Structure formats: C-alpha cells, structure tokens
Amino acid sequence: MTDGARDVAEGPTPAIVLVRPQMGENIGAAARAMLNFGLDRMRLVAPRDGWPNRPRWRWPRARAGCWTGQACSTISARRLPIATTSSRPPPAAASLAKPVLSPERAMEQARALAAAGKKVAVMFGPERAGLENDDIARANAIVTVPVNPEFFSLNLAQSVLLMAYEWRRQGGDVAHEVLANTDFASGIEVEKLADHWERELDRVGFFFPETKAAGMKRVLRNMWTRLGPTKSDVARFHGMLRQLLRDRG
Amino acid sequence: MTDGARDVAEGPTPAIVLVRPQMGENIGAAARAMLNFGLDRMRLVAPRDGWPNRPRWRWPRARAGCWTGQACSTISARRLPIATTSSRPPPAAASLAKPVLSPERAMEQARALAAAGKKVAVMFGPERAGLENDDIARANAIVTVPVNPEFFSLNLAQSVLLMAYEWRRQGGDVAHEVLANTDFASGIEVEKLADHWERELDRVGFFFPETKAAGMKRVLRNMWTRLGPTKSDVARFHGMLRQLLRDRG
Numbered sequence: 001m002t003d004g005a006r007d008v009a010e011g012p013t014p015a016i017v018l019v020r021p022q023m024g025e026n027i028g029a030a031a032r033a034m035l036n037f038g039l040d041r042m043r044l045v046a047p048r049d050g051w052p053n054r055p056r057w058r059w060p061r062a063r064a065g066c067w068t069g070q071a072c073s074t075i076s077a078r079r080l081p082i083a084t085t086s087s088r089p090p091p092a093a094a095s096l097a098k099p100v101l102s103p104e105r106a107m108e109q110a111r112a113l114a115a116a117g118k119k120v121a122v123m124f125g126p127e128r129a130g131l132e133n134d135d136i137a138r139a140n141a142i143v144t145v146p147v148n149p150e151f152f153s154l155n156l157a158q159s160v161l162l163m164a165y166e167w168r169r170q171g172g173d174v175a176h177e178v179l180a181n182t183d184f185a186s187g188i189e190v191e192k193l194a195d196h197w198e199r200e201l202d203r204v205g206f207f208f209p210e211t212k213a214a215g216m217k218r219v220l221r222n223m224w225t226r227l228g229p230t231k232s233d234v235a236r237f238h239g240m241l242r243q244l245l246r247d248r249g
Numbered sequence: 250m251t252d253g254a255r256d257v258a259e260g261p262t263p264a265i266v267l268v269r270p271q272m273g274e275n276i277g278a279a280a281r282a283m284l285n286f287g288l289d290r291m292r293l294v295a296p297r298d299g300w301p302n303r304p305r306w307r308w309p310r311a312r313a314g315c316w317t318g319q320a321c322s323t324i325s326a327r328r329l330p331i332a333t334t335s336s337r338p339p340p341a342a343a344s345l346a347k348p349v350l351s352p353e354r355a356m357e358q359a360r361a362l363a364a365a366g367k368k369v370a371v372m373f374g375p376e377r378a379g380l381e382n383d384d385i386a387r388a389n390a391i392v393t394v395p396v397n398p399e400f401f402s403l404n405l406a407q408s409v410l411l412m413a414y415e416w417r418r419q420g421g422d423v424a425h426e427v428l429a430n431t432d433f434a435s436g437i438e439v440e441k442l443a444d445h446w447e448r449e450l451d452r453v454g455f456f457f458p459e460t461k462a463a464g465m466k467r468v469l470r471n472m473w474t475r476l477g478p479t480k481s482d483v484a485r486f487h488g489m490l491r492q493l494l495r496d497r498g
Binding site for chain 1: 281282284285286287348349350351352353354394395396397400401402403407410411414417418420423424425426427
C-alpha cells in the first residue's frame with residue numbers, strides 16, 4: 001500500500017502537452033488520466049475548440065489541487081519536449097536520428113532531467129493523426145509504447161495514463177508490498193502451538209507406526225513454521241484443537 | 250523500438266477476470282485494453298447481461314489472434330487469483346491479512362508463477378462497487394494502484410490497461426532505447442572533421458590571443474567528440490565550412 005501519489009521527485013513534474021487536440025471530451029479524459037498519478041500541468045497547443053468546457057466534459061475540479069492548465073500556440077521553449085507516438089516510430093525518426101525510448105526509459109530520463117531542475121514536456125498528437133514530423137523534429141526523443149502489433153487500440157487518454165503511471169511508478173515512495181494489519185506470531189508462540197498439537201496427536205495415536213513417528217513429528221513441526229501464522233491464527237489453531245478434543249469427550 | 254508485444258514469458262499468461270461486470274461497453278473496452286499488451290484470456294464471472302454483443306461494443310475481432318473469452322459462474326479453481334482494488338485496500342484486507350502489492354510487484358509474482366507453470370487470474374470487480382469481501386477472500390493477494398489520493402478516476406478498462414501494461418513491461422523483449430537508423434561517425438572521421446575546422450579557423454585568426462590558442466583548440470576538439478555526430482552530420486559540417494570559406498571568396 002502506498003500513502004498516495006504525493007510526488008517526491010525533486011524538481012518540476014513533466015507537463016502533458018496535447019498538440020492540436022480535437023475533442024473536449026478527450027482533453028477532459030486526458031486531464032483526469034494524468035491527475036490520477038499526480039501530474040498536474042497540462043498545456044494545449046492550438047486546441048481546435050479552445051480551452052474545454054469544464055462541466056460538460058467532466059473536467060477535473062478544484063479538489064485536484066494545484067492543477068494548472070493553459071492553451072498556447074506553441075510549445076514553451078523552456079521545456080525539453082519528448083514526443084509520444086502510437087505504436088511505431090514515424091518516418092521522421094529515421095531521418096532525424098532521434099532516440100526511440102520505451103515509456104520506462106523516457107520517464108527515467110524525465111526524472112533525471114527534473115532532478116537537474118529542467119522542465120520536461122511530454123507531447124501527444126491529435127486523436128487520429130498523431131504528431132506530425134514537424135512536431136517530432138522539435139523533440140529530444142521519441143517514446144513508443146510496446147503494444148501488440150496485431151492489436152493496437154490505445155486512445156489519447158490511455159496514452160497519457162500510461163506515461164503518467166510510468167512517472168509515478170518510478171517515484172521513490174511507491175510501496176511495493178505491504179502485508180495489511182498483520183501481526184505474525186513469535187517463534188515461541190509457534191513452538192508452543194507445535195507442542196500442543198504434537199502432544200494431543202501423540203495421545204490419539206496419530207504418529208503411527210512408531211518407527212516413523214520421529215520423522216512425522218519433524219515434518220509437522222516444520223509445517224507450522226513454514227505456514228507463518230499470525231497471532232490470531234495461532235489462537236485459532238489452539239482453539240480448534242481444544243474443541244475437537246472436547247467434542248470427543 | 251520493439252518488435253511488438255509477442256509474449257516471451259514461459260508458461261501461461263494471466264487471465265483477466267471481470268467479476269459481475271455491468272456494461273457490455275466496459276467489457277469491450279477492457280478486452281481491447283488487455284489485447285494491447287498481448288493478454289488474450291478473458292473470463293467473465295456472472296456478467297449481468299451475458300457475453301457481450303460483439304459488433305455493438307467494438308468487440309475485438311479475429312485479428313486479435315488467439316483471443317479466448319468465456320462467461321462462467323465462478324472463478325476457475327485452477328487459477329491463482331489476484332484481486333485488484335481501486336485505490337485503497339478494502340476492509341477485508343485488514344481482517345484477512347493478505348499481502349497488498351503494487352501492480353509492479355504483482356506482475357513480477359505473476360511472471361514467476363507463470364514460469365513455474367501456474368495459471369494466474371487477475372480479478373476486477375464491477376464498475377462501481379469493486380470487488381466484495383467474499384471475492385477478495387478467495388484471492389492470494391490484493392493489488393492497489395498507487396493513485397493520487399486527492400484525485401482518483403480510473404475506470405475498469407484503465408485498471409485492466411495498467412495491469413496488462415505492467416505484465417508486458419516486464420517482458421524480456423521490450424527494447425528500452427533504440428537510436429533509429431543512426432550511423433555514427435568513426436573516431437577517424439571525427440578527428441578529420443576536427444582537423445579541418447581547426448585548420449581553417451586557425452587561418453581566419455579564430456584562435457586569439459595566441460597564449461590561449463592551445464586551450465581553445467583542445468576545447469573545440471573535445472566538443473566534436475562529445476557531440477557524437479553521425480556520418481551525415483560530419484559530411485554536413487565539412488560542407489558548411491567549405492561553403493562559408495567559398496562565400497568569403
């Protein structure tokens with residue numbers, strides 16, 4: 001479990017730049033996608049219909065915090081642009097000799113740049129056509145998502161989501177594994193449990209034949225440790241055994 | 250660039266299990282999301298309206314390859330289930346003492362299980378409510394996506410997309426960085442370029458005053474190497490210099 005997506009990166013977070021986006025609905029979906037992972041700077045370059053209509057397209061509300069967005073005619077020269085392309089690098093990549101990065105590597109580099117105080121822009125093209133060669137020529141690198149070549153259906157918001165997820169994933173504060181509310185039994189508790197079961201099972205003739213009894217006990221004792229029971233589990237196993245004996249009378 | 254999402258994992262890929270999904274449209278979107286990253290086994294547990302209507306909900310077509318899908322009443326006991334929850338582990342996590350994993354760690358474990366020949370199921374709850382405690386009780390682990398606690402808007406298809414992306418990202422065949430079609434100049438070519446520029450700049454009196462000339466030359470020579478030019482770049486720099494000299498007459 002993580003405490004959430006508060007960004008601990010040093011330096012500025014990347015701006016998500018939508019180049020010539022068409023539909024307000026898609027811009028809203030892209031905005032929600034990036035905010036899921038704490039990216040809160042959106043720039044629209046020459047949006048077809050201007051800055052989108054807030055209530056209509058489920059535009060993120062004020063609770064999104066320090067959300068900033070603006071429409072502009074070109075990408076800010078103060079940001080280092082990274083171009084995202086659908087599945088394969090476009091022809092421009094070949095002639096322009098740009099590095100083609102996975103989302104993982106691209107966000108690694110973006111984090112390194114941010115840590116050095118640089119501002120990064122991640123560019124996304126219009127919904128259908130994608131970025132044009134002139135857009136790509138301005139970018140420092142090209143990102144392609146490693147999609148299935150036989151089935152490709154990422155939309156604009158999903159592309160933004162994946163890049164924002166990658167940014168977030170690489171944050172140092174993501175907890176990878178937490179065992180929720182677990183209070184494991186101590187070694188002594190597990191040993192006492194093993195003793196209890198061994199004693200009672202011995203009494204009912206479980207360890208038979210006698211030549212195999214020592215081995216069977218060792219296997220059983222090992223099992224209790226291997227199971228890694230919680231304190232509650234240990235209490236439960238004691239209780240179940242007592243109840244079974246009581247029932248037998 | 251990658252050759253695509255052909256899965257090189259040993260063993261079976263995880264099944265995406267939608268538990269009590271409501272809308273055919275969302276099931277179709279989830280199906281497309283997973284196929285983007287080469288996951289091609291979907292199971293619907295007790296879908297409200299049965300198996301979805303193919304043409305209506307942009308259902309993946311045959312070109313998706315070995316796509317399999319089926320509706321069933323319970324999760325197959327032959328698969329090890331992992332439960333995904335929206336943002337925070339549900340109350341059940343606390344009482345059931347299950348590990349809560351990041352998507353990254355969950356897919357690491359899924360790959361390890363697959364490599365050992367085990368079948369994994371990644372469970373997603375109904376669109377609004379999410380998985381119920383009874384569903385979660387059957388799971389080996391709980392996955393939560395590290396979203397922004399102040400802004401959370403992942404839908405079913407986006408959750409499926411992120412898990413499928415994580416599975417794919419960890420595939421051994423994802424290329425992280427390729428410099429498209431780049432033919433770097435050899436050391437000798439760069440050295441000849443440096444010689445050419447130094448010679449001509451010397452002739453026009455660039456290295457002035459004489460006491461600083463050696464240092465200036467060293468900095469310049471270092472620059473050519475550092476730039477890492479391609480063969481085309483080297484030809485271009487030779488050509489530009491020649492043209493400048495020609496123009497001067």
